[in-house]
Amino acid sequence: MKFTKMHGLGNDFVIVYGEKSLPNNASDLAIELCNRFFGIGADGLVYILPSDDADFKMRIINSDGSEAEQCGNAIRCVAKYVYDNGLTDKKELTIETIGAGVQPVKLTVEGGVAKLATVDMGAPILNGLDVPTTIDANPVIGHTVTVDGRDFTFTAVSMGNPHCVIYVDDAPSFDLATWGPKLEKHPLFPRKINVEFATVNSRGQVDMRVWERGAGPTLACGTGACATLVASVLNGLTDRKATISLAGGDLLIEWDEASNRIYMTGPAAAVYTGNV
Secondary structure, three states, X not given: OEEEEEEEOOEEEEEEEOOOOOOOXXXXXXXXXXXXXXXXOOOEEEEEEOOOOOOEEEEEEEOOOOEEOOOHHHHHHHHHHHHHOOOOOOXXXXXXXXXXXXXXXXXXXXXXXXXXXXXXXXXXXXOOOOOOOOOOOOOEEXXXXXEOOEEXXXXXXXXXXXXXXXXXXXXXXXXXXXXXXXXXXXXXXXOOOEEEEEEEEEOOXXXXXXXXXXXXEEOOOHHHHHHHHHHHHHOOOOOOEEEEEEOOEEEEEEEOOOOOOEEEEEEOEEEEEEEO
């Protein structure tokens, strides 16, 4: 099987092109290939597939074998892959996801190579039962979740996949390993949840660290950055356009008031290709 190792701000993926549909053993393959000691090593295995409704379809299998509905960093990698490898000459294309529908992507190309991608991530889902949480509120702001005797206040947002955003004093040094997995699997979140710990430094900049559902701590999360911007606007902490600074770098996120859609701009990079 041919593959390309790619990443979006350090959130890395094994990209596979050429299959007609998701293989039956995709879950087992993801667990094997994403292992950082005995495999290629990645946060997820991504298949680029044919689509009846868009230019391409992507399916994302997390490193634990579960499937993600959407991934903002992966979609930028997919867009770069198909353009750089001559599978399309479009600088504006569409990619189908299983959780967020068809998403338009606009590429910034320099020297024949895609450098940046701006993704229309769609409208955020704010109704608590649809995120999903077990909370019947719309939106879910300032709700408390308790784990091991510690209370966290969160805002719930879905970007096609579920997120809870928690504000802390110092996100870059926050203890992800202790609290991330406990919050991910809390009963308030029936399909588990991605957890973002955020520190607002100004109305235009937020530090964020993420514990991703099915992958653990990652260097970046595109949908998490979008959810963080939405939560920050809802809480009156930032403007509708801000830089979200992750461990792997920055994403520019904008929540357009007129259309209610989220736009994410950031880079993607190819690391190497191989056969396994």
